Amino acid sequence: MTSTALEVRLASRPKGWPTDENFEIAEVEVPTPGEGQILVRNVVMSVDPYMRGRMNDVKSYVPPFQVGAPLEGGAVGEVVASNAEGFAVGDHVLHGLGWREYAVVDGKRAAKVDGDIAPLTTYLGVLGMPGLTAYAGLLVTAEFKPGDVVFVSGAAGAVGQIVGQIARLKGASRVIGSAGSAEKVKYLTEELGFDAAFNYKDGPVAEQLAAAAPDGIDVYFDNVGGEHLEAAIESLNLNGRVTICGAISQYNADKPPTGPRNIIQVLSKRLTLRGMLVGDHQALQPQFVAEVAAWIKSGELKYSETVVEGGVRQAPAAFLGLLRGENTGKMLVKF
Numbered sequence: 001m002t003s004t005a006l007e008v009r010l011a012s013r014p015k016g017w018p019t020d021e022n023f024e025i026a027e028v029e030v031p032t033p034g035e036g037q038i039l040v041r042n043v044v045m046s047v048d049p050y051m052r053g054r055m056n057d058v059k060s061y062v063p064p065f066q067v068g069a070p071l072e073g074g075a076v077g078e079v080v081a082s083n084a085e086g087f088a089v090g091d092h093v094l095h096g097l098g099w100r101e102y103a104v105v106d107g108k109r110a111a112k113v114d115g116d117i118a119p120l121t122t123y124l125g126v127l128g129m130p131g132l133t134a135y136a137g138l139l140v141t142a143e144f145k146p147g148d149v150v151f152v153s154g155a156a157g158a159v160g161q162i163v164g165q166i167a168r169l170k171g172a173s174r175v176i177g178s179a180g181s182a183e184k185v186k187y188l189t190e191e192l193g194f195d196a197a198f199n200y201k202d203g204p205v206a207e208q209l210a211a212a213a214p215d216g217i218d219v220y221f222d223n224v225g226g227e228h229l230e231a232a233i234e235s236l237n238l239n240g241r242v243t244i245c246g247a248i249s250q251y252n253a254d255k256p257p258t259g260p261r262n263i264i265q266v267l268s269k270r271l272t273l274r275g276m277l278v279g280d281h282q283a284l285q286p287q288f289v290a291e292v293a294a295w296i297k298s299g300e301l302k303y304s305e306t307v308v309e310g311g312v313r314q315a316p317a318a319f320l321g322l323l324r325g326e327n328t329g330k331m332l333v334k335f
Contacts, residue, residue, distance in 0.1 A: 001030065001080060002030060003029060003030055004027050004028065004029055004030060005027070005028060005029075005030050005100065005101035005102040006025055006026070006027055006028075006100070006101050006311075006312050006313065007025075007026055007028055007070040007099060007100035007101065007312065008023055008024070008025060008026075008070060008071055008099040008100070008312055008315050008316060009023070009024045009025075009026050009068060009069060009070050009071070010022065010023070010024075010055060010065045010066065010067050010068070010069065010071055011023055011024040011067070011068075012067060013055055013056060013057060013067065014055055014056075014252075015254060016252050016253070016254040017252045017323070018052065018055065018252070018319070018320060018323070019320075020316060020317075020320075022055070022316075023315075023316040025312075025313055026070075030102045031102065031103075031104045032081075032104070033081055033082070033083050033084075033104050034083065034104070035083055036083060036084050036085075036106060036107050036108070037083055037084055037104050037105065037106055037107065038079050038081065038082045038083070038084050038087045038093070038104070038105050038107055038110060039079070039080050039081040039082075039102060039103075039104055039105075040075075040077035040078065040079055040080065040093060040095060040097075040102065040103050040104075040105050040110070041077050041078050041080050041101065041102055041335075042075045042076070042077035042097075042098060042100065042101060042102070042103060042312075042335055043076060043077050043078060043092075043120065043334070043335050044075065044076050044077075044120060044121055044124065044307075044332055044333065044334050044335065045073060045074065045075040045076075045098030045099065045124075045312075045315065045332070045333050045335070046073050046074040046075065046098060046124040046125075046128075046129075046330070046331070046332060046333075047073065047315065047318050047319040047322050047331050047332075047333065048073060048074070048129075048130075048158075048322075048331075049223075049246055049248050049251065049322065049323070050062075050246070051065075051071065051073060051319065052251040052252065052323060053251065054071075061277060070097075070099050070100050071098075071099040072096055072097055072098065072099060073096065073098040073099060074094070074095075074096060074098055074124050074128065074129060075094075075095060075096070075097060075098030075099075075103070075124070076092060076093065076094050076095075076113060076120045076121075076123055076124060077092070077093060077095070077103065078090065078091070078092055078093075079091045079092075079093060080102075084106075084107030084110075085107065086107065086112075087107055087110065087112070091112055092112065092113050092114070092115055092120060093105070093110040093111060093112055093113065094110065094111045094112075094113050094123050094124070094128070095109060095110045095111075096109065098315075099312065099315055100312060101311070101312055101335065118293065118296075121305055121307070121330070121332055122296075122303075124330065124332060125158055125303060125305060125329065125330035125332070126162060126292065126296065126301075126303040126330070127289060127292060127293065127296075129278055130158035130159045130162065130330060131162050131288065131292055132278050132281060132282075132284065132285060132288050133159050133245060133276075133278040134159045134160075134162035134163040134166060134221075135162070135166060135284065135288045135291075135292065136276065136278065136280075136281035136284050136288070137159075137163065137221060137243040137245050137276045137278075138150075138163050138166055138167060138170075138219070138221060138243065139166070139170070140276075140281060140284070141243040141274050141276040142219045142220075142221065142241045142242070142243040142274075143241055143272075144167060144170060144172075144219055145218075146170060146171030146172070147171065147172070147173050148167070148172050148173065148218040148219050149172065149173055149174045149175075149176070149213055149215065149216065149217045149218050149219070149237075150163075150164070150167040150172045150174070150175050150176070150217065150218070150219045150220075150221065151176045151177070151178075151209060151212075151213065151217045151219070151220045151221070151232055151235070152164045152167075152175070152176070152177045152178070152220075152221045152223070153177075153178045153200075153220075153221070153222055153223050153224040153228040153232075154178070154179070154223030154224050154246070154248060155177025155178055155179055155184075155188055155194065155197065156177070156179040156180075156184035156187055156188060156304075156328050156329070157223060157327065157329070158327075158329055158330040158331070159223060159245060159246075160177065160221070160223055161188075161192060161303060161304065161329055162292075162301070162303065163221045164177050164188065164192060164193075164194050165192055165193065165295075165300075165301045165302070166292075166301075167219075168193050168194075169295060169300060169301065174195045174196070174213065175193075175194050175195050175196075176194065176195065176196045176197065176198075176209070176212045176213055176217070177194045177196075177197040178197065178198055178199075178200045178205065178208075178209075178224075178228065179197060179198075179199060179200070180199065180200060180201060180325045181199060181201075181325075182199055183328075184197075184199075184328060185197045185198060185199050187304070187328060191302060192302060196212040196213075197212075198211075198212060200227075200228070204227075204231075205227050205228050205230075205231040206227075206230070206231035206234050206235070209231045209232070209234075209235050210234075210235060213235055215237075216235050216236065216237040216240075217232065217235045217236055217237065217240065218236070218237055218240050218241070219240065219241050219242075219243075220232035220235075220236060220240070220241075220242045220243070221242075221243045221245060222242060222243060222244050222245055222246070222247070223245050223246040223247075223248060224246070224247065224248055224249045225244075225246070225247025225248070225249050225250050225257075226247065226249040226250055226257060227249070228249070229242075229244075229247075229260050230260035230261060230262055233260055233262050233263070233265050233266065233271065234262055234265070236265070236269060236271055237269070238269050238270060239269070239270050239271070239272075240269060240271050240272070241271070241272045241274070242271065242272065242273040242274065243274060243276055244273060244274065244275040244276065245276055248323070251323070252323065303329055303330070304328045304329030304330070305329050305330045305331075305332055306326070306327035306328055306329060306330065306331050306332070307332045307333075307334055308321075308331070308332065308333045308334070309334050310333075310334075311333070311334070311335045312333070312335065314333055315333045318331055318332075318333045319331075
């Protein structure tokens with residue numbers, strides 16, 4: 001085993017859109033696991049929109065990344081040394097110390113995964129955090145009911161692609177998605193079974209949504225914020241529900257965004273807008289995995305992954321590509 005390894009550090013805090021200059025590739029000694037710890041050689045890691053918020057030095061639901069320290073995020077790797085009960089060399093584990101080639105992980109913060117049951121990448125996507133986000137965000141936070149008309153923004157992303165399909169499988173009367181290219185729109189309708197989809201770059205979101213949902217919508221799953229949220233409020237029916245999952249349109253803003261101008265409709269329509277964090281729904285994990293894995297096995301639920309090869313050096317480029325919308329489905333980096 002090599003004695004040194006690479007890791008990606010936050011070199012500086014971005015102002016507006018991140019650039020390559022905000023990242024630093026550093027060579028470090030491979031760490032040694034202590035009592036109750038394992039040494040993991042990462043084989044695939046995740047880049048996610050929430051990581052942009054952690055690059056800012058602001059108080060939030062998760063601490064910010066520290067300048068000069070390695071970034072963190074979901075990863076799957078192979079155990080190469082173990083001082084933790086229940087973990088053996090050769091096991092594959094899911095953990096939260098990506099952005100580096102080798103990581104020392106507390107055994108209590110790692111979960112064994114089986115590549116023979118499902119591809120290792122799926123534990124970072126459809127069967128991992130994004131999948132559970134979609135499942136809980138739709139069924140619990142948005143209180144989905146059969147017959148609902150559901151609109152999903154960022155519908156070709158890691159979370160959105162799962163939301164729309166779960167809604168369809170659970171009996172939605174109509175599922176609508178927005179995406180950022182004609183190819184993604186085609187993917188939603190022809191591959192994933194969305195009833196309608198539109199490219200938000202083709203015109204005002206409110207007009208395109210009204211055309212796709214002439215009788216209004218009952219549920220909006222928000223991954224984008226901004227213009228999308230305002231348009232959804234306009235189209236929501238009486239007692240409509242909104243899951244606020246993300247606001248990627250605002251993550252790189254260099255000035256405070258304006259709020260939806262029609263927020264008064266929350267009152268007149270008796271709407272419910274509710275934020276959700278996946279960490280609040282871990283108790284659903286067994287139910288989620290059992291149901292979604294069965295749908296994948298039967299072919300009723302499909303998923304896409306955008307995989308960047310080349311290891312940890314390519315992680316910053318993959319992350320920047322994610323923010324630009326270059327991915328379809330889950331964006332991953334393979335080592």
